[in-house]
Amino acid sequence: MRLIAATVFMLLATACSGGGGSGGGPSRRAQAPVAPYCPYLPSNTYSSPTTVTGTAAYEYRTDGNGAVAGTTRPIRYAEVQVTNSAGTIVQCSETNSSGAFTFQLPSDSATYTVSVVSRANNAYNTAYVMNNPFDNVAYKVSASVTASGSPTATLTALATGNLIGGAFNILDQIYASQDYLRTKTASCNSAPSTNYFPDCTPFTVAPIVYTFWTAGLTPSTYAGTTGGISYYGTPDGYESMRGLYILGGVNGDTESSDMDHFDNSVIVHEYAHFLEYTYGRMDSPGGSHSGNGIIDPRLAWGEGWADFLQGVVLNGIYRDTYGHTGCSGTNSEGLPGCTGVTINEDLSLNPGTCGSTCHDKPTEAGEGDFREFSIARLLYQVARSGGTSQFSEIWTVVRGPTYGMGVISDRFKAIGRVHKIQQAIVGAVNWNSLRSTEYQASDLSGYATPFNTSCSSTSRPMAIRMATSDTDEFTTSDQLRNNDFIIYTHAGGTLTLGLSWSGASNADLDLFVYPQGYLFGADGSRYSYGWSVAARTSTSTTSGTESISTTLAAGNYMINVKAYTGIYSSVGTYNTTYNLTLNSSPVCLTP
Numbered sequence: 001m002r003l004i005a006a007t008v009f010m011l012l013a014t015a016c017s018g019g020g021g022s023g024g025g026p027s028r029r030a031q032a033p034v035a036p037y038c039p040y041l042p043s044n045t046y047s048s049p050t051t052v053t054g055t056a057a058y059e060y061r062t063d064g065n066g067a068v069a070g071t072t073r074p075i076r077y078a079e080v081q082v083t084n085s086a087g088t089i090v091q092c093s094e095t096n097s098s099g100a101f102t103f104q105l106p107s108d109s110a111t112y113t114v115s116v117v118s119r120a121n122n123a124y125n126t127a128y129v130m131n132n133p134f135d136n137v138a139y140k141v142s143a144s145v146t147a148s149g150s151p152t153a154t155l156t157a158l159a160t161g162n163l164i165g166g167a168f169n170i171l172d173q174i175y176a177s178q179d180y181l182r183t184k185t186a187s188c189n190s191a192p193s194t195n196y197f198p199d200c201t202p203f204t205v206a207p208i209v210y211t212f213w214t215a216g217l218t219p220s221t222y223a224g225t226t227g228g229i230s231y232y233g234t235p236d237g238y239e240s241m242r243g244l245y246i247l248g249g250v251n252g253d254t255e256s257s258d259m260d261h262f263d264n265s266v267i268v269h270e271y272a273h274f275l276e277y278t279y280g281r282m283d284s285p286g287g288s289h290s291g292n293g294i295i296d297p298r299l300a301w302g303e304g305w306a307d308f309l310q311g312v313v314l315n316g317i318y319r320d321t322y323g324h325t326g327c328s329g330t331n332s333e334g335l336p337g338c339t340g341v342t343i344n345e346d347l348s349l350n351p352g353t354c355g356s357t358c359h360d361k362p363t364e365a366g367e368g369d370f371r372e373f374s375i376a377r378l379l380y381q382v383a384r385s386g387g388t389s390q391f392s393e394i395w396t397v398v399r400g401p402t403y404g405m406g407v408i409s410d411r412f413k414a415i416g417r418v419h420k421i422q423q424a425i426v427g428a429v430n431w432n433s434l435r436s437t438e439y440q441a442s443d444l445s446g447y448a449t450p451f452n453t454s455c456s457s458t459s460r461p462m463a464i465r466m467a468t469s470d471t472d473e474f475t476t477s478d479q480l481r482n483n484d485f486i487i488y489t490h491a492g493g494t495l496t497l498g499l500s501w502s503g504a505s506n507a508d509l510d511l512f513v514y515p516q517g518y519l520f521g522a523d524g525s526r527y528s529y530g531w532s533v534a535a536r537t538s539t540s541t542t543s544g545t546e547s548i549s550t551t552l553a554a555g556n557y558m559i560n561v562k563a564y565t566g567i568y569s570s571v572g573t574y575n576t577t578y579n580l581t582l583n584s585s586p587v588c589l590t591p
Contacts, residue, residue, distance in 0.1 A: 031240060034128065034136045034210075037121045038081050038092035049104035052145055054153035056080075056099045056116040058168035061159055061262040064321035065339050068159045074099025075157065075168050076175055077124040079117040081140075084110065094122060105147040114153045115140040118167040125175040126208045129167045133212050133222070133241040139167040159262070163215040163254060166261030170211055170246055173267040177275075178206060180313045181395070184383075188392035195392035198426045199400040209274045210243035213261060216252040219245030228258035228322075230266050232273035233286075244270045255327040256338045265318045268310035276305055280398040280405040283413045285519045291318075291345065292359045294370040294480050296520055297414035297447040304375025304415065305398075311347040311380045312391060318345040318376075345373060347380040352437050368415070368440035369447060370480045375415050378438045382431065389429035397421045410556040411516040412448040412487055416441050416591075445591035446480070451488040451559065451580075455588040460484070460578055474521020482563040486580075486589060488513075492554030496583050499561060502543035503576030511546040512560040520560075 057072040080101050082091035093103040095116060105112060118129035118139040131137045141164060145151040159165040181203035187193040188200035212219065218228045222235035222245065230247040246267060250257040260266040276282045284302030289295050291307070307318055323339030351361045351374070360373030368374035383391040398405050403421045405413055419435065419442050422428055435442050444450060477483060488495075499511045514520075561578060580587050 029134050031134055032136050034130075035138075037119065038079050038089065038117075040089070040092035041094070043093050043103045044091050046104050046106045048107055050107045050147040050149070050151065051102060051104055052082075052114065052147075052151050052153065053102045054100070054114060054143070054145075054155065056095050056101065056141065056155040056157075058141075058157040058165040058172070059159035060165060060169050061324055064263040064265075064319055065259075065324040065341075067325045072156060073169075073172060075116055075141075075155075076172060077120050077122055078168070078171060079119045079121070079138075081115045081117055083113045083115070085112075094120075105145075107147060109146060109148040111144055111146055113142050113144055114155070115142040116155050116157075116168075118164070118171050120171060120175065121208060123205055125171070125178055126206050127171055127174040127211060128208060129171050129211045129213060131212070131214050132217075133210070133235070133238075133243065139164045141168070163248075163261070166215065166248070166259075167213055169262055169264070170213060170244075170267050173264050174209065174211070174271050177268050177271050177309070177313050178203070180391075181275075184312075184391040185395050188390075188395070195390040196427065197390075197393055197396045197400075199402045199404075200392050200396040201399050201401060203395065203399075206275065207278060209271065211246060212243055213246040214248045215261075216249040216254050218247055218250050230260045230270055232270045232277070244274060246270065256323040258322040258342070259324075260320070262324075263320050264314055265310045266320055268313050269306040269318070272306035272309035273302065275309070276302060276398070276405075280305075281408065281411070281413070283411045283517070285517070287519070289372060291343065291373050294367070294478065295372065296479060297369050297416070297485075298412065300370050300372045300375055301414045301418065303372040304379065307345075307372060307376035308347065308379035308383075311376065312383050316346060316348050316380065316384065318343060318347065320344075347373075347377050348384065349377065350437065351377065362439035365439055366441050366446040367480055368435075368438040374438045374440065378415075378431070378434050378440060381434050382429075388431060388434060393422070393425070393427075393429060396425055400425060410448070410487060410489075412485075412556070412558060414447045416444045416446050417448065420444060441591075443591040445589075447485045448487050448558070449485065449589045449591045451486050451582075451587060452590045453582060453585065453587050455590065460580075460589055477521070477562060477564075479520065482565065484561040484589075486559040486561070488557050488559050488582075490552050490554060490557055493551060494549065495552050495557075496549045497547065497559065498581035498584065499546040499578060500544070501576050501578035507542075507576045508544065508564045509546065509576070509578055510562045510564060511548055512562060513548060513550070513552070514558040514560060516556055516558075518558060 056075040058075055059068050059072050061068055062071060075095050076097055076099060078095045080093040080095060081089050082103065084090050091103050091105060093101045095101045120127055128138060141155045141157040143153040143155050145153050157165040157168045185200060185203045188195045188197060188202050219231060220227050220229050228247050228250045230245060232244050234242045247258060247260040249259045282302060283298045285296055285298055287299055289299055289303050310318060320343045321341050325339055327338045345359055349358045351358045360371040362368040362371055362374050379394055382388045383394055397418055401407065403424050422431060497511060499509060501509045
């Protein structure tokens with residue numbers, strides 16, 4: 001999902017309102033079928049034909065909210081439909097890399113309508129940009145031609161008025177993303193290519209992604225909430241509605257509100273989520289993320305990957321804007337002025353030297369695993385022009401058929417898993433200096449640490465940050481400093497876990513077991529938990545025990561050891577040591 005968005009991600013399950021219109025939509029209704037891609041490809045031919053040529057372009061706003069000033073870009077590799085006076089499709093074509101197209105018509109001097117459609121389904125791009133997930137209607141820019149002589153058509157989708165230039169900009173950013181992947185992974189599994197990694201799978205073209213955008217409408221409408229957001233997911237939980245949802249404005253405001261149809265960083269970021277879902281088995285639980293805080297490491301990885309991909313596809317800057325130059329009136333979201341920039345993050349900055357200009361800057365071991373911009377910067381330093389390695393190495397980590405994220409059986413993926421896979425692939429480049437600069441662990445010690453039943457050393461130190469802000473609510477619990485996350489593969493049946501701890505300072509440890517896809521602290525996702533009530537009412541406890549005994553289905557689970565510190569008056573960092581047992585036998589962790 002886009003940055004600075006407190007929303008849900010792939011977990012939208014409330015009553016849904018449909019798209020269309022300004023600032024709201026009709027009640028949830030059945031989905032209309034998607035019209036078939038233009039049926040006459042290759043194009044029809046005629047004897048003694050009239051040959052029609054033309055070009056298609058779209059206006060865009062520079063840097064997201066800048067002036068239009070006649071700036072256009074070609075509509076590349078898009079569907080072209082030709083209809084007769086009855087509205088029947090009689091011919092098809094596609095635009096090329098420069099937005100040009102050509103096709104034949106019978107020389108009958110009749111009038112036909114030529115439409116370039118906001119869809120592509122070819123070897124270059126696979127994306128449909130539709131008005132909403134219910135009507136499933138694509139956008140068109142059209143012109144009339146007469147089938148005699150040598151007719152031409154010049155079509156331009158506008159960035160003002162009906163704003164359908166926004167739909168074609170979305171389509172083109174998805175093409176740019178696919179073109180980048182094709183270029184950077186071409187021959188990546190064939191020596192002696194400069195981007196060679198034996199386990200790399202060259203990208204060709206992705207499955208079709210459905211993108212929903214309506215001028216003036218925020219996709220939060222589909223979840224029954226408010227606020228300007230873009231996201232990738234399944235509103236209302238319907239898999240058939242899975243897609244990119246791009247912010248078109250708020251409450252019908254396409255002048256001064258937050259809009260993303262020309263914010264290319266946001267568009268490519270959301271498309272990157274689709275790519276991870278398709279090839280890397282996305283695990284992100286979603287939720288609020290500001291690009292400047294410790295968050296769930298699964299969320300940090302997913303958002304960091306998306307921030308990174310838009311950086312290498314575009315120009316290394318994550319830029320998100322609101323309003324546009326030339327707008328008038330006040331901002332509908334309470335943001336200052338009529339136009340502005342909410343985020344402008346440079347992924348090329350070195351956290352060792354960038355000071356306060358560097359967001360999400362980690363300062364202690366393992367902290368970078370929990371910060372999305374830290375992850376984005378590290379990946380960007382690998383794949384940027386002249387960087388540590390090649391994009392194809394990162395692609396191998398995500399999609400590789402032997403080690404890739406997409407073939408990992410559990411659903412607890414974070415940057416630590418990326419580092420473990422990267423070091424295992426053939427031809428791996430040394431990323432250690434980047435890991436050190438970004439304070440990221442090279443293994444699974446920070447998250448999803450494997451549970452080992454066959455080692456002798458069982459005691460595990462836990463660095464705990466005492467903080468009076470810890471209210472024993474999960475929203476205030478420091479996932480880096482006051483939690484350990486341990487993978488356990490259960491064969492099914494009874495699970496009995498024991499936890500004991502001791503230390504020179506006070507800390508109350510608690511034990512939880514989560515299923516895959518859990519939301520940290522959500523009651524509905526915890527299978528079992530143990531409380532130490534006495535410890536919670538005392539400020540002198542330096543040791544204690546917890547236990548869980550429950551029956552679970554076979555599968556992968558996350559054991560969470562959580563330290564509660566809010567009842568203690570002193571604030572600082574302390575060490576506590578704990579031991580885990582499985583069915584009364586000691587276990588250890590091997591990252």
